[in-house]
Amino acid sequence: MAPPSEATMELGRAVWNYRCYFCHGYSGDAKTLATSYLNPKPRNFQETRAEEMPHERVMSAVRHGVPNTAMKGFTGILNDQEMEAVSQFLRQEFLVSRAKNTRYHTKEAGWPDHEQRYAKAFPFARGDIAIDTPWDKLSAEQQEGMRMFRTSCITCHDHGKVNDPGKAWESRPVSFPRDAYCSSCHQDVPRSEPKGVSHPQRPATHTFAERDGSVPVRSPTRPEAQVASNYVIHDKPPVLVNASAQELQGEKLFHRNCAFCHAGDGTSKGWIGSFLEPHPRDLTDPQQMKGMTKERLVRSINEGLPNTSMPAWKSVLSPAEIDALAAYIHKAFHPVQGMAAAPAARR
Template identity: 45%
Template sequence: MTGSSKQLIYKYLLLLFCFCPGTAASAGQAPITVELLEQGRTIYNYRCYFCHGYSGDAKTLTSTYLTPPPRDFTRTRPEDLSPETMIEVVTAGKPGTAMHGFSRLLSRHQIAAVVAFVRDEFIDNQRINTRYHTLENGWPDHDRYSPAFPFATGSIPLDTDWAQLTPRQSRGKRLFLTSCISCHDRATVKDEGQIWSKQSISYPRNNYSHTIIDAVSSASIYARHDISPIVEHLSAEAVKGEQLWRQNCAFCHAGDGTGENWIGSFLEPKPRDLTEASFMRAMTRALLLRRIRVGISGTSMPAWKDVLSDNQIHQIISYIDEAFHPVRQQ
């Protein structure tokens, strides 16, 4: 950590601790401790990694669906992003992006801890955060997956021909495809062909299944929600909306519109269930249009006005109306 950025965090945390009941800090104590940074790591690995990535580089499947994409902390210079600004954004969110405020989920101390961790780990020192796979996170023996590590890190492209792999690498590829791909997605591929196109899907790909339920494979219980309903005689408008839904909306709201997919289970508040009658009865096309265009503050629902035209949003609403629940005209 550089001296200037560390001093800024020290000053903020000192003020923070002085105004937090029951927390003591003296001039002779450095507010940033190993314990504080580890607390920040724990929060980051649970709340932040999904968009910003375990190593802060935003190389996540989520980022491919968001405009603007999440910040890449590894490319952020300390002088370009102050601790005060980071604390403000984590607390209140950033309008026009998918970054929502965490003031209702995290205390001021916890927000300060995660900001201190991000600056120390990614911005100042650009370390690789490898400590997500811990016992607390459901990984009692992560090293058993070691043959798959080269595919997760991208050192071996996932579409490498099986004939070119050693027996250990072949075992690692199978392991990656059956366990790791739920979170790490495709990792790295040599050929960006049609098979690697973005898909709104949140469980192990390519018909691989699991026989043992663990921290990763349990994601497959959400698989049925990623299947879009079969609706006969969709209008031409809704047919176009269905494609837009799958490309842009199903990632969070699930293919069936319930928000009960694996991705949705990580978000707080949860994505809206568009099949819920009590909610949809009060929803109009105009209100849906506005919420999709400008987003919803305090949630993970971003503004789509710079990504989708009003006509495309109307097509999505038509699909919602015909596939999930009728939408009132006014």
């Protein structure tokens, strides 16, 4: 097969960098956060021989997915030209050329001066130094790099490398990156907006990050308002008033299992929700929740929704837990028809 044209490669690269990187990595090596919790793990194309993945096999996986894995089919999401381009790009870039693909941490992607500003964190992101290395075994510069990694890099790079994996670092997944802009809410707003311009939907609480290249690094000494991440606003759950015991149970279950895609505030405008297509349901949107009944909501949670990323939870959560989730959604985000009023417990 002849090498793909430059136009095909660039189209394939654009599709890969938007649709595929979260699981397979920008360079196809599957060194991603998703790899740490998926089983079986995404394929590492940098360690796959080209003859193992002929074009026809790649195209089949892109079109139809791979059974019993997290690899979903993209028919109906990508058109034929895009599927052809990303398949050819994958083979040429990773299987044939063993290339490293496009750099992600660029000024255009919200990372001005990344190579200089975050250099001390690189050893932890690359896995050169384990992040559970005893503090007193690190030099002063490495300690600074450790702080930077934990506050600015860990969301996407996760463990990096650890000597003892131990338990999960967080009991609840964080669904936002520490980047410098919020594309889920205002993709149509130019990034040249002046510093401090209000978020169009939440003017009282949410502003754009600094645009002058001086986005502050997250650190324990900086207040939350200065953090260079606007997705954090969507990770904050609503405050419940007079919640029942069932609703409080549903709150815990939602933030352990559902917030990663639907966001903590139920809007699905977190980092992960913005990459899934179709996007997860905005549980706060009257139009998307129009006609929602308890029966329909419970069935959706139980059985999942075909042709979406909504999985079936019936083998993970008990019927009582799914009822609690429905009760929480009714209480916190949008009224659900058929939900009976529950006696208040506390809060």
